[in-house]
Amino acid sequence: MPSEKSTQNALKGHKARITDTILRDSHQSLLATRMRTEDMLPAAKMLDRVGYWSLEVWGGATFDACLRFLKEDPWERLKTLRKAIPNTRLQMLLRGQNLVGYRHYSDDVVKKFVERAAKNGIDVFRIFDALNDLRNLEVAIRAAKETKAMVEATICYTTSPVHTHEGFVEKAKKLVNMGADTICVKDMAGLLTPWAAYDLVAKLKATIDVPIHIHSHGTSGLASMSYMKAIEAGAEIIDTAISSLSSGTSQPPTESLVAALRDTPYDTGLDLALLDEIADHFREVRKKYKQFESEHTAINTKILVSQIPGGMISNLANQLKEQNALDKMTDVLDEIPQVRKEMGYPPLVTPSSQVVGTQATLNVLMGERYKVITSETRSYFKNMYGSPPGEIDEKVRKLAIGDERPITCRPADLLEPELDKLTRELSSKTKSIDDILTYALFPVVALEFFEQREAGTLEPEPLEQTEKPEGELQSVRHLAPSEFNVTVHGESHNIKVAGAGHKVEGKRPFFIMVDDCLEEVVVESLTEVLPTTAGEIERSSVAESSRPKARKDGDVTTPIPGKVTSIKVTKGQSISDGDVVLTVEAMKMENEVHTPISGIVKRILVKIGDTVNPDETLIEVEAE
Numbered sequence: 001m002p003s004e005k006s007t008q009n010a011l012k013g014h015k016a017r018i019t020d021t022i023l024r025d026s027h028q029s030l031l032a033t034r035m036r037t038e039d040m041l042p043a044a045k046m047l048d049r050v051g052y053w054s055l056e057v058w059g060g061a062t063f064d065a066c067l068r069f070l071k072e073d074p075w076e077r078l079k080t081l082r083k084a085i086p087n088t089r090l091q092m093l094l095r096g097q098n099l100v101g102y103r104h105y106s107d108d109v110v111k112k113f114v115e116r117a118a119k120n121g122i123d124v125f126r127i128f129d130a131l132n133d134l135r136n137l138e139v140a141i142r143a144a145k146e147t148k149a150m151v152e153a154t155i156c157y158t159t160s161p162v163h164t165h166e167g168f169v170e171k172a173k174k175l176v177n178m179g180a181d182t183i184c185v186k187d188m189a190g191l192l193t194p195w196a197a198y199d200l201v202a203k204l205k206a207t208i209d210v211p212i213h214i215h216s217h218g219t220s221g222l223a224s225m226s227y228m229k230a231i232e233a234g235a236e237i238i239d240t241a242i243s244s245l246s247s248g249t250s251q252p253p254t255e256s257l258v259a260a261l262r263d264t265p266y267d268t269g270l271d272l273a274l275l276d277e278i279a280d281h282f283r284e285v286r287k288k289y290k291q292f293e294s295e296h297t298a299i300n301t302k303i304l305v306s307q308i309p310g311g312m313i314s315n316l317a318n319q320l321k322e323q324n325a326l327d328k329m330t331d332v333l334d335e336i337p338q339v340r341k342e343m344g345y346p347p348l349v350t351p352s353s354q355v356v357g358t359q360a361t362l363n364v365l366m367g368e369r370y371k372v373i374t375s376e377t378r379s380y381f382k383n384m385y386g387s388p389p390g391e392i393d394e395k396v397r398k399l400a401i402g403d404e405r406p407i408t409c410r411p412a413d414l415l416e417p418e419l420d421k422l423t424r425e426l427s428s429k430t431k432s433i434d435d436i437l438t439y440a441l442f443p444v445v446a447l448e449f450f451e452q453r454e455a456g457t458l459e460p461e462p463l464e465q466t467e468k469p470e471g472e473l474q475s476v477r478h479l480a481p482s483e484f485n486v487t488v489h490g491e492s493h494n495i496k497v498a499g500a501g502h503k504v505e506g507k508r509p510f511f512i513m514v515d516d517c518l519e520e521v522v523v524e525s526l527t528e529v530l531p532t533t534a535g536e537i538e539r540s541s542v543a544e545s546s547r548p549k550a551r552k553d554g555d556v557t558t559p560i561p562g563k564v565t566s567i568k569v570t571k572g573q574s575i576s577d578g579d580v581v582l583t584v585e586a587m588k589m590e591n592e593v594h595t596p597i598s599g600i601v602k603r604i605l606v607k608i609g610d611t612v613n614p615d616e617t618l619i620e621v622e623a624e
């Protein structure tokens with residue numbers, strides 16, 4: 001395989017450069033993004049002396065986690081780190097038009113955010129789009145070019161029947177034409193194998209002139225080997241993490257790579273003794289955040305099948321654990337590739353990882369695929385995230401959006417400018433542009449943050465001092481009565497239990513509000529874990545309704561709470577298993593309700609406009 005060109009490279013050599021992710025991806029992947037600024041600062045001086053190509057310090061999930069859990073102003077963190085680390089490039093991860101949030105923002109917000117990030121200390125913007133839809137990078141790249149910062153345009157690496165190295169190289173070429181100063185191959189799931197890395201980098205080097213930066217995760221155990229081959233093929237920069245917070249779902253250890261490359265033409269020249277001192281600091285820091293460590297952060301080669309990115313698997317595990325459904329983990333991991341195929345093979349990275357992960361989780365927990373479809377899944381099939389890389393499954397698309405036509409334009413073209421409106425909304429609370437941007441990204445969390453800051457009551461989420469006793473009682477206390485937070489890939493949502501469903505085979509579905517909207521529905525069997533809440537919910541939903549509880553096979557129920565918008569059958573009508581009998585509007589979407597059995601419509605217990613809950617019988621069907 002090594003070509004003549006590679007031999008020349010090996011002989012010629014080039015100093016490999018290192019980006020350390022210790023202050024961003026490393027703790028996002030291992031500690032659910034919980035490291036506080038106070039634990040970073042004692043190492044700042046040492047980090048600044050190392051001579052890294054850059055330090056990744058901001059973006060990704062850190063912005064959200066700062067506000068939501070640590071009650072730190074993310075902009076203040078950036079300014080503080082800039083001051084403490086004056087001599088090293090500071091780098092951030094930017095999700096293209098999604099910035100550091102989970103939806104597309106208007107162009108004026110994107111431009112201002114990039115401008116302020118640069119002003120507050122960012123030197124390198126690593127900009128990516130989950131679907132590699134380059135239209136979603138245009139505005140952020142242009143904005144970053146207008147500052148003095150470097151643009152590291154990024155290709156999300158994945159493997160699928162529709163992804164080829166030639167295709168990635170084509171994208172990279174376009175990105176260079178768009179102004180990229182470096183190209184990053186972002187292997188968020190650790191899928192890149194050594195020889196694939198060699199081939200891809202060699203093809204990139206043969207086509208473009210800018211430095212190649214490789215970002216990988218140790219999830220599958222391949223990353224260090226792939227870095228070696230990538231460097232051999234000409235890659236200039238690699239992402240690593242200080243050893244004490246490295247490996248597994250994090251990056252490969254900095255010190256090991258430095259040692260591996262020493263006395264070769266690629267010698268990084270970094271001081272192992274200094275790195276060792278830094279590792280000692282973060283080894284102690286890691287202990288403080290023990291409660292956020294998941295058993296799913298070690299090497300797991302199953303990832304080579306499921307392709308779940310580094311941070312996502314640990315947080316998915318935490319989420320399922322909180323809901324007492326960790327035994328479903330394997331089923332969810334098996335469902336993910338199927339959903340991904342139906343969605344046209346999106347690379348799994350925020351936010352597509354969240355869309356695919358949540359839908360796959362629902363498909364498993366509901367016991368029936370696409371019985372409940374999230375609003376994110378619907379948006380995805382409308383192309384609101386951009387163009388999927390491959391063909392999508394039209395049958396599933398039809399389930400998700402019916403006859404609606406997907407959009408063909410750049411998604412953000414549909415968004416009106418937001419900044420003036422947001423500035424007016426906040427005018428009585430703050431005039432700071434950084435605050436306004438925080439509010440633009442996370443309105444609910446931001447307002448709470450501003451109020452607490454004003455009142456002087458900002459308190460980080462407490463850290464557990466002692467080991468938790470095992471057992472159900474602890475779970476009850478941990479979950480709180482009917483409201484809790486779940487985190488997926490470092491992204492957190494406030495969850496309230498909104499209703500309880502019909503008990504099937506000893507399992508009762510619970511319907512939940514996410515961030516005050518009934519946007520996603522998660523079903524779980526909490527009865528044993530949360531007897532009080534389950535009882536309360538059951539009583540309240542029964543009290544509100546005069547309709548009988550569903551008990552028999554032919555009792556038609558709604559899978560989610562909502563309003564009846566049409567009734568498709570009449571009394572006495574003969575219908576077949578799976579026929580649509582009525583529609584229920586929920587999550588601003590119309591959902592079809594099907595009859596579970598074939599038979600005759602015996603009774604219709606609803607009329608158009610009725611509010612219905614999952615536990616109730618809406619229509620009775622009697623088998624013939």
Ligand code: MN
Nearest residue numbers: 025188217310
């Ligand atoms: Mn990563």
